[in-house]
Amino acid sequence: MITSDPTASQTAGAIILHVNGEKHALTVDHRTTLLDALRERLDLTGTKKGCDHGQCGACTLLVDGRRSLSCLQLAVAAEGREITTIEGVAGQGADEGELHPVQQAFLEFDGFQCGYCTPGQICSAIAVIEEHAAGWPSAATGDVHPGAPPEPLTPEEIRERMSGNLCRCGAYTSIVRAVAHAAEAGAVRDARDEEAAA
Amino acid sequence: MKEFSYRRATDVEGAVALLDADPGARFLGGGTNLVDLMKAGVESPERLVDIRELPLDGIEVTGDGGLRIGATVTNSDLAAHPEVRRRYAALSQAVLAGASGQLRNMATVGGNLLQRTRCGYFTDISSPCNKREPGSGCPAVEGEHRNAAILGASGHCVAVHPSDMGVALAAFDAVVSYRTQEGEGELALADFYLPVGDTPHRETALPPGALITAVTLPPAPVRSRYRKVRERASYAFAIGSVAAALDVRDGVVQDVRLAYGAVASRPWRARAAEAALLGAPAAAASFAAAADAELAAAVPLADNAYKVTLLRNLTIAVLTELQQEGTAR
Ligand SMILES: Cc1cc2nc3c(=O)[nH]c(=O)nc-3n(C[C@H](O)[C@H](O)[C@H](O)COP(=O)(O)OP(=O)(O)OC[C@H]3O[C@@H](n4cnc5c(N)ncnc54)[C@H](O)[C@@H]3O)c2cc1C
Ligand code: SF4
Numbered sequence: 001m002i003t004s005d006p007t008a009s010q011t012a013g014a015i016i017l018h019v020n021g022e023k024h025a026l027t028v029d030h031r032t033t034l035l036d037a038l039r040e041r042l043d044l045t046g047t048k049k050g051c052d053h054g055q056c057g058a059c060t061l062l063v064d065g066r067r068s069l070s071c072l073q074l075a076v077a078a079e080g081r082e083i084t085t086i087e088g089v090a091g092q093g094a095d096e097g098e099l100h101p102v103q104q105a106f107l108e109f110d111g112f113q114c115g116y117c118t119p120g121q122i123c124s125a126i127a128v129i130e131e132h133a134a135g136w137p138s139a140a141t142g143d144v145h146p147g148a149p150p151e152p153l154t155p156e157e158i159r160e161r162m163s164g165n166l167c168r169c170g171a172y173t174s175i176v177r178a179v180a181h182a183a184e185a186g187a188v189r190d191a192r193d194e195e196a197a198a
Numbered sequence: 199m200k201e202f203s204y205r206r207a208t209d210v211e212g213a214v215a216l217l218d219a220d221p222g223a224r225f226l227g228g229g230t231n232l233v234d235l236m237k238a239g240v241e242s243p244e245r246l247v248d249i250r251e252l253p254l255d256g257i258e259v260t261g262d263g264g265l266r267i268g269a270t271v272t273n274s275d276l277a278a279h280p281e282v283r284r285r286y287a288a289l290s291q292a293v294l295a296g297a298s299g300q301l302r303n304m305a306t307v308g309g310n311l312l313q314r315t316r317c318g319y320f321t322d323i324s325s326p327c328n329k330r331e332p333g334s335g336c337p338a339v340e341g342e343h344r345n346a347a348i349l350g351a352s353g354h355c356v357a358v359h360p361s362d363m364g365v366a367l368a369a370f371d372a373v374v375s376y377r378t379q380e381g382e383g384e385l386a387l388a389d390f391y392l393p394v395g396d397t398p399h400r401e402t403a404l405p406p407g408a409l410i411t412a413v414t415l416p417p418a419p420v421r422s423r424y425r426k427v428r429e430r431a432s433y434a435f436a437i438g439s440v441a442a443a444l445d446v447r448d449g450v451v452q453d454v455r456l457a458y459g460a461v462a463s464r465p466w467r468a469r470a471a472e473a474a475l476l477g478a479p480a481a482a483a484s485f486a487a488a489a490d491a492e493l494a495a496a497v498p499l500a501d502n503a504y505k506v507t508l509l510r511n512l513t514i515a516v517l518t519e520l521q522q523e524g525t526a527r
């Protein structure tokens with residue numbers, strides 16, 4: 001049964017990647033990582049390659065809304081998943097051209113120096129704010145018990161949650177400030193939206 | 199990297215059939231260890247069977263008040279699950295102490311248990327290594343071994359298992375369920391990892407081609423804790439860790455679970471320490487005596503004797519914290 005199946009021994013194949021709301025058909029050698037497929041085949045070079053071994057976070061993007069490392073993900077294994085890269089986080093449609101609040105905060109608070117780690121930092125931070133809002137604990141959370149009062153997104157929490165993103169320039173202090181600001185601004189916006197809806 | 203074929207399985211039977219117990223094939227979980235090792239040339243499978251779409255991503259409370267965790271549950275979902283946080287806090291803490299948010303979103307329970315050692319000689323294919331190349335020797339014994347094992351090692355391999363999650367699972371008496379073409383099977387975590395002996399390349403008792411399907415935890419003392427020591431504050435592997443659960447009544451230890459990480463080729467259940475603690479007064483002196491009972495068997499190398507002191511101090515600290523937490527409530 002398996003041997004008669006031609007795909008069983010193929011080492012390359014045609015795939016469709018869903019990136020930033022668009023479908024891209026391409027043929028990939030199975031060895032191609034998602035990172036290389038984006039950068040070298042789809043010209044989406046915003047996602048950066050730092051270590052290529054899962055150790056630096058430069059290649060962070062969102063897969064089905066969750067932050068992931070594209071250097072340890074095979075492109076063929078990403079087929080069927082919704083991929084959002086740094087090119088896709090800014091406003092779409094009516095909000096076209098409007099930066100994502102986290103991007104805006106990185107600009108305002110100088111959350112970068114050379115900028116190489118920044119796309120990964122921003123994608124990671126977007127998810128960090130959502131994970132925290134969803135009540136996910138972190139290693140900096142004192143009490144993981146689900147009944148414990150929610151912990152605020154303190155600088156200590158941000159540092160722990162962002163620890164998978166290294167910055168060779170050492171822009172950490174302003175990165176933490178930018179993330180804290182974006183989280184606060186988001187909370188204020190959410191409260192306003194809720195009020196408007198009520 | 200060698201070329202390989204790729205298939206996606208959608209059901210458990212199909213996944214096992216696709217792998218077909220072929221030594222040249224591998225299941226692909228999150229890929230965070232396997233893809234990395236393929237890049238390094240340590241792993242060179244001819245076929246990959248992607249198992250992330252298997253319906254094994256649920257966590258259920260079992261009839262006896264334990265928990266059954268599917269093998270493809272991500273490390274993030276495991277750590278965030280309310281029942282894990284409520285009943286097995288040390289497990290949530292252990293997972294959160296490992297890797298990074300990105301990696302935990304990708305990594306699966308099955309893959310975490312089967313991740314390979316981070317011994318630098320193992321991942322460097324230009325170097326000899328008994329685990330990677332049986333019979334080629336173990337340069338770590340005389341070479342770089344600051345993070346090597348102090349318990350249960352042999353002259354053939356002194357590598358440590360890097361998992362944090364596994365340490366909590368060891369403390370909680372986890373049972374691993376698996377599936378092969380012959381049917382279903384189970385292994386207590388205590389029997390899951392093989393002793394090192396002269397076969398460090400054989401790491402687990404899983405039969406060839408087995409797919410891990412779930413990990414089941416029996417009920418455990420509610421007060422538990424995981425503490426990890428590493429060379430930087432976050433995003434680094436342990437150089438020593440402790441998972442503990444403690445139940446104290448009238449100042450006497452009624453039930454205790456203790457496991458150590460980064461000290462052996464597997465998550466190390468500290469049975470001698472547990473035996474010393476049962477029925478003993480829940481006080482610092484008993485905690486120290488228990489640690490000493492366990493660590494009497496330690497055989498450190500030239501550069502890793504610090505781990506004996508580290509584990510002793512960690513044991514006392516974690517048990518003291520649990521004891522104080524209990525009297526505070
Ligand atoms: C930079 C970095 C830092 C890290 N830090 C830590 C840390 O601090 N603590 C820690 O504990 N871990 C750490 N890790 C390791 C990480 O936790 C593991 O790589 C991860 O848990 C493996 O899970 P996976 O699903 O990605 O496995 P994969 O890479 O997909 O698979 C690993 C192995 O398991 C096999 N496999 C997977 N699932 C099954 C199954 N269901 N049945 C049978 N076989 C299966 C695969 O064939 C493969 O051989 C780190 C990793 C990186 C890259
Ligand atoms: S300690 Fe084990 S993994 Fe490391 S070099 Fe020796 S045999 Fe290889």
Ligand code: FES
Nearest residue numbers: 050051052057071
């Ligand atoms: S490039 Fe992916 S983590 Fe460094």
Ligand code: FES
Nearest residue numbers: 113115167168169
């Ligand atoms: S801004 Fe240069 S690496 Fe972070």
